Amino acid sequence: MSVNRCVYLFSRLQRHISTRTTRTAAGNCPGSGLLHRQHRAGSAVCSRHVSSNSSSSKPPDTSLFVPISLRTDSLSDGSVGVELTQPLDKTELLKVLNRFYKKKEMQKLAADHGLDARLFHQAFISFRKFILEVTSLPADLHIILSDICYGAGHVDDLYPYFMRHAKQIFPMLDCMDDLRKISDLRVPANWYPEARAIQRKVIFHAGPTNSGKTYHAIQRYLAAKSGVYCGPLKLLAHEIFEKSNNAGVPCDLVTGEERTFMDSDGRASGHVACTIEMCSVITPYEVAVIDEIQMIRDPSRGWAWTRALLGLCAEEIHVCGEPAAIDFIRELMYTTGEEVEVNTYKRLTPFTILDHAVESLDNLRPGDCIVCFSKNDIYSLSRQIEARGLECAVIYGSLPPGTKLAQAKKFNDPEDPCKILVATDAIGMGLNLSIRRVIFNSLVKPNVNEKGEKQMETISTSQALQISGRAGRFASVFAEGEVTTMHRDDLPVLKEILSHSVEPIETAGLHPTAEQIEMFAYHLPEATLSNLVDIFVSLSQVDGMYFVCNIEDFKFLADMIQHIPLNLRSRYVFCTAPINKKQPFVCTSFLKFARQFSRDEPLTFDWVGRHVSWPLSAPKNIKDLVHLEAVHDVLDLYLWLSYRFMDMFPDTGLVREAQRELDDIIQQGVLNITRLIRATDPTITNPPQTQGSRGGQAGGSNASAGSNPLRGRRGSGEMDASLASRLVRDGLLTPDLLRQLQREWSKDQKQEFTNQSALDTEPHNSNNNKGKRRKKKK
Numbered sequence: 001m002s003v004n005r006c007v008y009l010f011s012r013l014q015r016h017i018s019t020r021t022t023r024t025a026a027g028n029c030p031g032s033g034l035l036h037r038q039h040r041a042g043s044a045v046c047s048r049h050v051s052s053n054s055s056s057s058k059p060p061d062t063s064l065f066v067p068i069s070l071r072t073d074s075l076s077d078g079s080v081g082v083e084l085t086q087p088l089d090k091t092e093l094l095k096v097l098n099r100f101y102k103k104k105e106m107q108k109l110a111a112d113h114g115l116d117a118r119l120f121h122q123a124f125i126s127f128r129k130f131i132l133e134v135t136s137l138p139a140d141l142h143i144i145l146s147d148i149c150y151g152a153g154h155v156d157d158l159y160p161y162f163m164r165h166a167k168q169i170f171p172m173l174d175c176m177d178d179l180r181k182i183s184d185l186r187v188p189a190n191w192y193p194e195a196r197a198i199q200r201k202v203i204f205h206a207g208p209t210n211s212g213k214t215y216h217a218i219q220r221y222l223a224a225k226s227g228v229y230c231g232p233l234k235l236l237a238h239e240i241f242e243k244s245n246n247a248g249v250p251c252d253l254v255t256g257e258e259r260t261f262m263d264s265d266g267r268a269s270g271h272v273a274c275t276i277e278m279c280s281v282i283t284p285y286e287v288a289v290i291d292e293i294q295m296i297r298d299p300s301r302g303w304a305w306t307r308a309l310l311g312l313c314a315e316e317i318h319v320c321g322e323p324a325a326i327d328f329i330r331e332l333m334y335t336t337g338e339e340v341e342v343n344t345y346k347r348l349t350p351f352t353i354l355d356h357a358v359e360s361l362d363n364l365r366p367g368d369c370i371v372c373f374s375k376n377d378i379y380s381l382s383r384q385i386e387a388r389g390l391e392c393a394v395i396y397g398s399l400p401p402g403t404k405l406a407q408a409k410k411f412n413d414p415e416d417p418c419k420i421l422v423a424t425d426a427i428g429m430g431l432n433l434s435i436r437r438v439i440f441n442s443l444v445k446p447n448v449n450e451k452g453e454k455q456m457e458t459i460s461t462s463q464a465l466q467i468s469g470r471a472g473r474f475a476s477v478f479a480e481g482e483v484t485t486m487h488r489d490d491l492p493v494l495k496e497i498l499s500h501s502v503e504p505i506e507t508a509g510l511h512p513t514a515e516q517i518e519m520f521a522y523h524l525p526e527a528t529l530s531n532l533v534d535i536f537v538s539l540s541q542v543d544g545m546y547f548v549c550n551i552e553d554f555k556f557l558a559d560m561i562q563h564i565p566l567n568l569r570s571r572y573v574f575c576t577a578p579i580n581k582k583q584p585f586v587c588t589s590f591l592k593f594a595r596q597f598s599r600d601e602p603l604t605f606d607w608v609g610r611h612v613s614w615p616l617s618a619p620k621n622i623k624d625l626v627h628l629e630a631v632h633d634v635l636d637l638y639l640w641l642s643y644r645f646m647d648m649f650p651d652t653g654l655v656r657e658a659q660r661e662l663d664d665i666i667q668q669g670v671l672n673i674t675r676l677i678r679a680t681d682p683t684i685t686n687p688p689q690t691q692g693s694r695g696g697q698a699g700g701s702n703a704s705a706g707s708n709p710l711r712g713r714r715g716s717g718e719m720d721a722s723l724a725s726r727l728v729r730d731g732l733l734t735p736d737l738l739r740q741l742q743r744e745w746s747k748d749q750k751q752e753f754t755n756q757s758a759l760d761t762e763p764h765n766s767n768n769n770k771g772k773r774r775k776k777k778k
Contacts, residue, residue, distance in 0.1 A: 060176070061538040062119050067126055067169040068526045088142070090132055092149045097128050100155050100162070109159060114173045115166055123166035130165060172535065175523045182519045183540040185510050185548070189336050192311035194282055200338050201316045204293075206323040207345030209469025216343070217289045217318035222249050224287035224316075226270040230279045230308050231291045232301075234258075235401055235430035240273040254278045256578060257639035258656075276304045281311035288314035292429065293321035293329065294462065294505060299550045302509020306546070309508075310336065322462065324502040332508060332545060349472045351438075351481030353495055357488040358439050361385055366419035367436030367478055370486065371467055373424060373445035379622060379677050381441065382422050386674040392420040394670055395427055398580070398629050402663040403670055408433055414477065425459075428466040436478040438471040440464075440485045443493055458493070461500045468498065509549040512536050514572045521568050529571050530558040556581050561594040570597070573644050579637055585630040590637060597648055605651035605658070608638060614658060619669040621679040628666050635659040 100106060101124050110120050131137065137145070141161050147153030167174045189196065205213035221227040222244060229240045234255045244251035245262065253260040254274040262269050276290070290312075296305035309319070309332065319329060323344065330340045358364070361384055372378050378396055385392045393411040395404050404426070411421045412434045425445070427433060443464075447457045459467075472481025483498075485491045512533060520532045527535070533555060537548050557575040566574070574594055579586050592611060596603050608614075612631045619625040635655050642649035669676060 059116075060172075060535070062116050064531065064534045064538055065119060065170055065172060066527065066531055067122055068171070070126070070130060070165075070168060086146065088137075088145055088149065093131060093145060094128075096145065096148050096155060096158075097124075097131065100124075100158050101128075103155070106156070106159055106162075110163070110166070113163060114176060115163075115170075119166070119170060119173075123162070123169060126169050127162055127165045171526070172524055176539075179520065179523060179535070180539055180541070182516055183512070183536050185540050185546065186543045187335075188306065188510055188546065189310050191513075192281055194284075194313045195311050196336065198313065198315070200312075200314060200336075202329070202333055202338050202340045203316060203318050204326055204329055204340050204342045205318060205320045205345065206326055206342060208322070208347050209466060210349060210473050211345035211347050213343075213345045214289075214291055214320045216345075217291075217320050218243070220316070220318060221271070221287050221289050222247055224271075224285075226285045227287040227289070228271070228279055228283075228285050228312065228314070229273040229289045229291070230276040230312075231273070231430075232276060232295055233430040234275055235404065236291060237273045237275050238401070239430070239432075244271055244273065256643075257636050259643060276308055277301075279308050279312065281307065281313065283313065285312070285314040287316045287318065288312045289318045289320065291320050293319045294325045295321075296325070296328075296508045297505050298509060300553070301549070302547075303511035303549045304509075306508040306510060322502055324462070325505045328505040328508075328545075335545075347469070349479060349481065351468060351471045351483055353468075353498060354437075354482055354484040355491075357485045357491045359486070359488060361388060364390065364420055365437065367434065368419075368439055369421040369423060369427065369433070369435045369437070369470065370439045370441050371423060371425060371427070372441045375424075377441055378422050378424065379673070383674050383677045385420055385422065390420055391416075391418040392422050393418050394673055395421065395423040395431070397424055397426040398633075399426075399670065400629070400632050400659075400663045400666055402660070403667045404431060406667050407670060425463065425467055427470055428463070432473065433470055434473065434477050435471050435481065437482040437484065438468055440467075440483075440490060440494060441487075443485070443490050443497070459497065460503070461497055462502045464494065464497045465502065507545060507547045510542060510546050511549045511551075512540075514569060517572060518568055528558070528562050529568070529575065530555045530562065533558070553581060557590065560587065560591055564591075564594050564598045566594065566598050570645075574641075577637055577640055580633060583630045583633060585627065586633045586637065589634040593637065593641065597645065600648075602647065603638070603649050603651075605654040608635075608651075608655065609658075616662065616665060618665055619676055622673075622676050625666065625669045625673075625676055628662060628669065632659060632662050632666065635662065 107117070107120055110123075111117075115123060131141075131145070136142075144153060144157050144161065148155055148157065172179060203217075205217050207213040218229070218240065221229060221240075229237065231237050231240065234257075237253060237255055241251050241253040241260070249271055250262045250269040251271040251273055252262060252269045254272055256275060256278060261267070279288075288308075290305065290308050293305060293309070296302050296309070298305075309317070309329070326340075326342055333340050358368075361381070364370075364385065370381055372381065375396055375398075378394055382392050382394055393407040395407050399407075407421075408431045410416050410418050412432070421427075421433065421435065427435075443458055444456050445459055445463075447455060468481075468483040470481075471483055472478045483494070485494050517529070517532055517536065520536055521527070524532060524535070533551055537551060540548055542548060554575050557577065557579070558571070561571065561574060574590075574597075577590065579590055581587060589611065593603060596607070612634060616628060616631065619628055635658060638649055638655050639652060639659075642652045642655075
């Protein structure tokens, strides 16, 4: 593609977008914001902390440039070159091309035009292949090569034709300046002209958990003529939705998978509670509430908080979150010319860190919540607790919202015998729980770093405070909260973590919009979506206040459906679907949905029902329960897509009804989770007990030395229970692997015993042989 053509398409697209009067409804995906616009005269936005390389662009990552394959069959010139000169000898051509490649001057000249050593080599390989394999070369190239071969030309004369070929296989070389402009993310406030057209008042409600900060913001929200609540979880959006309507303020609910309008005719109410990705940046409101603002630095979702903070068209923006975000939000608002008013709050009920660990499940008390960071720990602990005759509730992230609420209600009910909760850090937000004591079963959890890599890390101060703050909630039956650990070794570590102040927030997340990716695709029509995003991030420029969010999940889905014929916009929307890529069944369903969609065949309830084998029966073991959770996620995916492609996903009512039935089935499964665990692992009748110390000692008067069924049985081939329970608890060893190791150890012991027996008999045999030799000598 020529430079003139690139500039023409770029300018035409800009004119098209600037004159557009209707915009796509906000919130459908990260690309729902307006197209990135360059800074214009008269804009109220000023740029601060621009990176030092703003004037000189960073070099692109050329490893992301994928060459385009060119056809080597006949060209339009036909055999004109042969007719004007004569056929070329391929042996001589190869010599000429190799001389050209080895010339340092050519490599340096190419580098000045954007071809580094990597691209130069790739372009030469393609150029050589083209010349040697094409049936008829372009006339001008044929004549130049003929002249060089017969001494009438110089090898340097090939350079223009080499560069012409290089720009054909690497079209980004011809429009690099345009691509840099599109991916310039240094002034994101300019993306939201509607918000910049009004003077907004920003109020920051800062405080720890259970301090009433969100309560005060919601009171202003309810008193306003119109308002929007933006929360990180569906549960929080549901809570505000119900609270608002119960207070007599009509409020709609908008999440990725659900739209509930209070007006019977479907007209929008003045108030709306939504998940933060779904908020509209073009609808005017009197009051907007942005909850958990500290998540603006989240590596995956931070872009949604940045978009809401910069883009919401509200007279008042009420921001709720940790005090660690105050300075950064002030600085960010300076770029929009808006001042920040800060209201600080203290915790309403105190919580104390105990001086002793629990050390044994025998020491559990009513109101205890054991916090784990893996489902395997949840299964193991819940079984051990119920083996002691205690009932426990279970909450973890992949459970449907309805099941989480049912488990929370069961735990909170003073009339219910269930007084113990086993949960992951999913309790940190979105659930009102009457917890007296939070017990950390572990202080290590899996995290995803900025590169999208999973790694085990000690929880941060912010995470520890968020979870610890669930103890002793205001207006619950427990006036004060307590925090401790299950293991004695962890307690000083927890105290150390909580003694630190929360690390201040310094950056906010950004994400390429659909419009920006579409403009990239105009220039690079042959590139895959995954490659387009990679190049975008590589070329993007951000100032010191921002970072580009992790795009690994997006690229994972893009690569999965790359072979399916979809237009770019549809492909982009599919790739922003919030699915759990760890679930093979969900990924398979996503692929089938995309394939059916590409055939322009509506995805009916009957089609989905056949895929998920509906109706489903109650789970018989943990594997069945995990599959039901995956099916629930698949139905969520259907509903999410149905609000983006209504014609292709028409049976939302039937799917939602099926999902409610499935939620009830999963609830029953969770209520009987101990039975399911026993059915999954019938060989282990008494699972390893939790020890007081990581070293394998009881560690306290409350811990019984004989409480561990695996202790004292090493002679029968059992492994040390302390080490085994730690490995299983930390997810490094499964019960199946544990049993296999026990069998192998028993086998090794038997072999060792056999070998020892053989050694014991050797001296006797040796003496006999010596006696025989003596007799022969005699």
